[in-house]
Amino acid sequence: MTAISLTVNGAAHELDVPPRMLLSDLLRDELGLTGTKIGCAMGACGACTVLVDDEPVRSCLMFAVQAHRRSVRTVEDLASPDGDLHPLQTALREHHGLQCGYCTPGMLMTITPLLESGQPLEPDAVREAIAGNLCRCTGYETIVDAVVEASRR
Amino acid sequence: MTDWQTQAEGRWSGKRVQRLEDPGMLTGATRYVTDVQMPRMLELAFVRSHAPNARIVSIDLDPARAVAGVRAVLGPADVVDIQPTVDILHLDGALKTPRFTLPGDRVRYVGEPVAAVLADDRYTAEDGADAVVVELEPLDDAKPIHDDIPNDRYFHQAASHGDVDAAFGRAHHVVRRRLHVQRVITSPLETCGIVADYDAATGELTCYLSTQQPHLARAALAEAVGLPVSHVRVICPAMGGGFGGKEVMLPEYLCAAVAAIRLRRPVRWVEDRSEALTAGAHGKEAEAELEAAFGEDGRILAMRSRFVSDTGAYSSGIGAYVEFMVGAFTVPGLYDLGGYAYDTGGVVTHKAPLSPFRGVGMTTSQTLREVLLDDAARSLGIDRMELRRRNMVADGAWRTVLGEEYEPGSWRTAFERALELIDYEGFLARQAAAREQGARPPRLLGIGVSPFVEAAGIGSAGGAGGLPGGSHDNATVAIDLSGRITVALPTFSHGQGHRTTAAQLVADMFGVAPDDVRVIDGDTARTPFGMGTFGSRSGVFIAGTVNRAGRLVRDKLLRVGEILLEAAHEDLELVDGAVGVRGVPSRRIPLAAVAGAAHFAPHVRAELGDPTLTATAFFDPPRPTHSNGTVAATVEVDPDTGGVAIERIVVVEDCGTMVNPMIVDGQIRGGVAQGVGLSLLERYVYDESGQPQTTTLAEYLLPRATDVPPVEIEHIETPSENGTGGIKGMAEGPASATPAALVCAVFDAIAPHGSAIEELPLRPETIAAALT
Numbered sequence: 042m043t044a045i046s047l048t049v050n051g052a053a054h055e056l057d058v059p060p061r062m063l064l065s066d067l068l069r070d071e072l073g074l075t076g077t078k079i080g081c082a083m084g085a086c087g088a089c090t091v092l093v094d095d096e097p098v099r100s101c102l103m104f105a106v107q108a109h110r111r112s113v114r115t116v117e118d119l120a121s122p123d124g125d126l127h128p129l130q131t132a133l134r135e136h137h138g139l140q141c142g143y144c145t146p147g148m149l150m151t152i153t154p155l156l157e158s159g160q161p162l163e164p165d166a167v168r169e170a171i172a173g174n175l176c177r178c179t180g181y182e183t184i185v186d187a188v189v190e191a192s193r194r
Numbered sequence: 195m196t197d198w199q200t201q202a203e204g205r206w207s208g209k210r211v212q213r214l215e216d217p218g219m220l221t222g223a224t225r226y227v228t229d230v231q232m233p234r235m236l237e238l239a240f241v242r243s244h245a246p247n248a249r250i251v252s253i254d255l256d257p258a259r260a261v262a263g264v265r266a267v268l269g270p271a272d273v274v275d276i277q278p279t280v281d282i283l284h285l286d287g288a289l290k291t292p293r294f295t296l297p298g299d300r301v302r303y304v305g306e307p308v309a310a311v312l313a314d315d316r317y318t319a320e321d322g323a324d325a326v327v328v329e330l331e332p333l334d335d336a337k338p339i340h341d342d343i344p345n346d347r348y349f350h351q352a353a354s355h356g357d358v359d360a361a362f363g364r365a366h367h368v369v370r371r372r373l374h375v376q377r378v379i380t381s382p383l384e385t386c387g388i389v390a391d392y393d394a395a396t397g398e399l400t401c402y403l404s405t406q407q408p409h410l411a412r413a414a415l416a417e418a419v420g421l422p423v424s425h426v427r428v429i430c431p432a433m434g435g436g437f438g439g440k441e442v443m444l445p446e447y448l449c450a451a452v453a454a455i456r457l458r459r460p461v462r463w464v465e466d467r468s469e470a471l472t473a474g475a476h477g478k479e480a481e482a483e484l485e486a487a488f489g490e491d492g493r494i495l496a497m498r499s500r501f502v503s504d505t506g507a508y509s510s511g512i513g514a515y516v517e518f519m520v521g522a523f524t525v526p527g528l529y530d531l532g533g534y535a536y537d538t539g540g541v542v543t544h545k546a547p548l549s550p551f552r553g554v555g556m557t558t559s560q561t562l563r564e565v566l567l568d569d570a571a572r573s574l575g576i577d578r579m580e581l582r583r584r585n586m587v588a589d590g591a592w593r594t595v596l597g598e599e600y601e602p603g604s605w606r607t608a609f610e611r612a613l614e615l616i617d618y619e620g621f622l623a624r625q626a627a628a629r630e631q632g633a634r635p636p637r638l639l640g641i642g643v644s645p646f647v648e649a650a651g652i653g654s655a656g657g658a659g660g661l662p663g664g665s666h667d668n669a670t671v672a673i674d675l676s677g678r679i680t681v682a683l684p685t686f687s688h689g690q691g692h693r694t695t696a697a698q699l700v701a702d703m704f705g706v707a708p709d710d711v712r713v714i715d716g717d718t719a720r721t722p723f724g725m726g727t728f729g730s731r732s733g734v735f736i737a738g739t740v741n742r743a744g745r746l747v748r749d750k751l752l753r754v755g756e757i758l759l760e761a762a763h764e765d766l767e768l769v770d771g772a773v774g775v776r777g778v779p780s781r782r783i784p785l786a787a788v789a790g791a792a793h794f795a796p797h798v799r800a801e802l803g804d805p806t807l808t809a810t811a812f813f814d815p816p817r818p819t820h821s822n823g824t825v826a827a828t829v830e831v832d833p834d835t836g837g838v839a840i841e842r843i844v845v846v847e848d849c850g851t852m853v854n855p856m857i858v859d860g861q862i863r864g865g866v867a868q869g870v871g872l873s874l875l876e877r878y879v880y881d882e883s884g885q886p887q888t889t890t891l892a893e894y895l896l897p898r899a900t901d902v903p904p905v906e907i908e909h910i911e912t913p914s915e916n917g918t919g920g921i922k923g924m925a926e927g928p929a930s931a932t933p934a935a936l937v938c939a940v941f942d943a944i945a946p947h948g949s950a951i952e953e954l955p956l957r958p959e960t961i962a963a964a965l966t
Contacts, residue, residue: 061317070315075229076222078434080383081467085891088383116222130220134212137856140689140864142219143226143383143434168899175891177383177435178689179860180867181899 045109049074050118058105064098065089067105068115076116076146080175087174090147091115097151116146119153129156129191136187140178148174152188162192206698206708207919210856213694214708215687218432225431227387227404228464235389236265238450238463239319241309241326242473243301246544246884247337248330250300250308257325258311263318266457267326268310268449270298276448277418281509289348291340291542293508295418295445295452301330302339302507303544304886305473310449312461339507339542346541348509351519355595356533361496365487367574371566374953375558377479377504377878378871380551381896382688384434385465386474388447390454399451400427406436407726409684412718414443419451430716433688437868438550439475440688441728442511471889476878477551479504480517484525484562492576492584496533499525501558503540506547514540514548520555525563526594528605528645528822529585534595544884550728552868553930556648561954564644564934568941578942579613579643586645600647603822604910608846609645612824615844615906616641621828629946638831640943644934645824650923651734651916653815665731666814667724669739671700671747673807675793677771677786679704681740683715684724685732689864690925691857692727696736698853699919703744704751704785705768722810730821730923733853737918738813746809750802754788757798819914819922821849825866827935831943836962838874838940840903845928848910851920859907861925866905869932871897873940874955 042057049072058067065082068074068091077100080088084102091100092114119127126134129152139145151174155162162170167188168181176184218224241253255267278292296308311322338344362368389402399421405411408428416426433440446463454461465474481502487495501521503514522538567585571578589607592600621641628637654664670682681696692715697708704711714720724735748768755766755773759781767776774782783791791798792805799805828841845862852858875895879887888894913920933954940956941948948964 059317069229070231073231074222075225075231078226078384079228080385081891083467083890083892086383086467116220120221126217126220133220134216137213137860139216139219140691140860141383141433141435142215142224142689145219146222149220172898172900175383175896175898177381177437177868177896178864180863180865180902180905182863182902182904183860185899 043106045106047108047110048112050114060104060106062105063101064103064105064108065100068100074115074117078143078146080144087151088144088147090150090174092150092154095154097154116149119149128194129153129188132187132191133184136183136190138179138184138187144174144176148176148184156192160192162189164189204702206701207853209854211694211698211708211854213691214697215691215693226384226434227389227402227431228384230389230402230431232389232391232460235460235462236312236314236457237316237319238453238461239311239316239323240307240446241311241323241328243304243306243308243330245301245330245332246304247333247335248301249333250298251329251331253309254327255309257327258322261318261322261325263315264311264313264322266312266453267322268296268453270296273449273452275420276452279414279418279443279510281511281513281515283512283515285349287349289343291343291348291508293445293510295448300333303546304884305469305546306507307445307449310453312453312457339544343542346543347539348542349515350539352537354535356496358496358498358533358535361533362487365495366490367488367570368485369488369566369570369573370483370485371562371569372483372952373558373562373565375478375480375482375561376954377545378477378551378876379471379878379894380437380439380475380477380549381470382435382437382439385467385470386440386444387464388450389460389462390450391460392455392458394458398425398427399455400429401451402429402431403447404433404440405430406440406686406688406728408686408716408718409723410726411443415447415451418443418448419455428718430686433686436688437552438477438554438728442549467891468889471894472886473546475549476506476546477549478517478557479548480521480558482521482558482562484566486566486570488570488574492574492581494529494531494585497525497531499536501538503548504543504545505540506543506545508547509540509542510547512550516550516554517548518555521558523596524556524559526596527560527563528587528647530587531595545880552865553926556926556930557872557933560644560646560930561934561937564938565941568938572945579618582609582645599817600820601817601915602912603647603820604848604912605645605647605822608822608848608910609824611908612643612826612844612846615846615908616826616828616842636833636947638833638943638947639828640831640939640941641826641828642935642938642942643824643826644931644938646927646931647820647822648730648924648927649818649820650730651815651819652729652731653818655816665725666812667735667739668722668810668812669736669743670722670808670810671740671743673747673751673785673789675786675789677784677789678710678712679706680712680714682721683713683736684721685727685736686716687727690732690861691854692732692736695733695853695857696740699737699740700744703748706771710771730925733921734815734819734917734923735813737921738815739811741918742811742813743809746811747807750807751785751788753802754792754798755783757801758783758791815916817916819850819917821922821924821927823847823927825928825931825935827939829936829939829943831940831961833965836958836960836965838956838961840870840936842906843903843932843935844906846908846910847924847928848912849924850914850917850922851911852909853921855909858924862907862928863905865925865929866932867897867902868929870902870936872954873933873936875901877955
């Protein structure tokens with residue numbers, strides 16, 4: 042076991058973890074943050090995307106020990122504590138940008154840094170940005186529409 | 195029987211109501227099976243066959259038992275009590291392929307489970323699985339895959355309707371087409387999974403299961419592990435996609451259930467992506483041929499088809515039957531055929547078992563037929579759309595050559611509207627100009643058009659041509675003492691927004707808002723029996739059952755209103771969460787007070803006799819609904835690389851009365867995306883020795899955001915005569931019609947230069963090779 046300290050959604054944690062434990066499993070199984078989904082466990086689908094020091098990272102490709110002294114943000118941190126949805130979450134709902142919901146947390150965490158840059162986004166740029174996040178339900182168009190609109194709000 | 199009363203006012207039905215499901219999914223709060231955790235829960239990992247066809251010489255489980263943290267290991271001898279599973283269809287002459295949970299004698303495909311290891315965590319369970327030593331001895335490929343099926347063909351059926359041979363005899367022109375539809379993977383983002391938990395005190399087994407059919411899964415689990423159905427509960431907290439691939443009782447589930455019972459500890463197995471690709475829900479693979487006899491005027495005199503489904507090692511669940519039977523039965527489509535003969539069946543092979551996948555059978559028949567019509571038009575010198583016009587049935591009801599009764603649809607109207615929207619004539623002019631320019635390299639532009647009809651909501655009377663697998667459902671509607679309405683459904687939504695749709699319907703029946711309606715699905719202990727979600731059936735069955743149950747409860751509420759308000763039944767209405775005198779807002783009683791009076795006011799209770807404000811109603815539609823539409827696509831093919839760029843996709847869809855057009859559009863867009871994958875990208879590959887070659891998402895190409903274009907959608911609403919409230923089932927039509935549109939478009943683009951391609955997907959290298 043290896044001792045690590047990290048911040049997750051603003052809360053500090055001190056943990057002993059097996060060296061081979063993936064960050065995705067730490068978040069889900071040890072911290073109970075099951076909003077982060079595992080779709081392929083090899084970095085191909087994007088469902089497990091979280092922010093590590095504000096950058097999108099595939100949590101299935103990163104060991105928990107690599108998150109030592111770093112700051113992790115997951116889907117659970119997007120809505121406000123009183124339950125108000127993040128503008129991106131609202132836009133996805135309004136545009137029907139989710140069906141089964143399984144890819145949605147990874148989509149949200151991939152797009153959040155783009156939105157927080159404050160620049161209006163064009164549809165083609167959004168398509169490129171989410172090309173590493175698989176969705177089997179929606180055909181992507183409504184996700185793209187939602188992100189474009191959220192970027193202009 | 196289709197009276198919705200207040201729904202006629204359409205306050206919620208027909209609107210783009212935002213989904214009740216979304217907030218939980220968007221915040222990460224929604225729980226899927228993989229998110230279920232229990233104290234003392236063990237994780238399960240499987241040892242799988244690495245050979246496609248071999249005798250099991252020995253399995254040494256002891257090395258796994260020696261791994262620290264491994265709590266138990268199951269081999270074939272440990273699960274002999276589990277009943278083998280067989281497919282659930284009962285057809286004359288069909289041979290069964292019994293599937294043992296962990297077969298001890300031989301393995302039949304790469305990825306077949308042979309042992310199971312249980313440990314404190316998945317990492318350790320996989321360590322244990324790696325330690326198991328399995329000795330396999332390759333078997334001669336001449337040996338039948340199942341001893342009772344000497345030639346590997348487990349089912350075959352042929353029939354002829356009309357005088358087909360005579361029609362071919364007098365034909366002016368005969369056109370033939372062969373098509374191999376590839377093996378694809380259903381690939382929901384959430385893989386399969388189970389958490390099994392056994393209560394030794396009550397003898398009840400609870401399984402959290404990612405299944406489209408909670409009640410059928412419950413029955414299958416009970417039968418296999420030898421428990422009464424009453425002692426098995428299936429819960430699906432939420433499901434991350436299914437598409438037909440979550441309808442089969444897997445041996446992995448049975449292992450988890452038996453382990454939980456034996457060990458008295460909860461057991462979780464979540465399929466990883468590699469397992470899903472190697473041994474999970476494969477779909478579609480079929481070899482198909484079609485020939486058509488044409489008169490001099492381009493009229494189709496008759497067609498003959500042949501379908502063979504490559505079923506894999508076992509026919510399980512509803513298996514490949516829905517592929518090769520639906521394929522054969524849907525060849526007529528929207529065309530007036532004088533005669534039709536089919537020859538269809540399935541063979542077992544050393545591949546993973548085939549599962550249903552969205553657009554079963556229809557995708558193959560639709561693609562084959564539309565490609566053949568384009569071929570015929572080219573060889574007859576008739577415009578491709580004109581040939582369709584000469585053969586397409588008129589809008590309205592239609593009886594096919596197979597005797598299937600289509601309810602009225604907008605067949606021709608949808609087709610012509612799609613041609614307008616895609617600007618067929620304008621495109622032809624642009625295409626001709628590009629061809630005439632003689633550019634080097636040439637610009638290869640193509641257009642494809644695919645008119646479809648989709649039968650859905652099939653009752654116990656069955657579907658086209660006598661396909662078994664019809665169904666029926668119940669639903670429960672209840673008012674509690676707070677005046678809120680609860681609806682319990684045996685269907686299970688896995689992305690289709692059933693809770694929202696049902697809440698819209700019920701809100702209009704009871705004069706409340708959708709937010710006031712609690713919809714429960716995915717739990718056999720809290721929902722009445724029904725068949726689950728498949729075959730675009732849920733809209734039809736939810737509407738049918740909820741309408742019937744809702745009216746029983748509504749009538750009782752109105753009866754209480756009569757007593758309390760001393761008003762006649764016909765003067766009462768349900769509005770704004772109350773029973774009131776129509777048009778007199780001051781004389782209203784909130785539903786909570788109505789429910790309270792029914793239970794606690796002695797005179798009301800005495801008059802009612804039975805104050806229960808709950809009703810469960812049954813629905814079994816006598817005939818299916820028929821939605822229809824047309825998919826049109828334009829593409830440009832790169833003459834050097836063979837790459838296909840999709841310019842536009844237009845869908846005109848008619849699914850009758852829409853409850854939530856936003857959700858309908860979502861089903862269309864998602865279906866088109868899967869059609870893009872099937873046409874251009876996805877293929878599961880076995881090499882000649884039976885070894886899978888596409889075992890990760892790096893090799894198996896699912897459509898990405900940059901692969902799927904925007905979809906231009908327009909609706910026509912021809913209300914259903916067979917479905918309650920005018921609703922027609924939909925969700926598979928656009929998925930199954932999109933490949934035909936894209937394949938026809940690509941073939942049109944390369945027609946002046948290329949030779950015939952007979953295999954999907956249309957990969958760049960396939961197209962480039964055809965162009966040389």
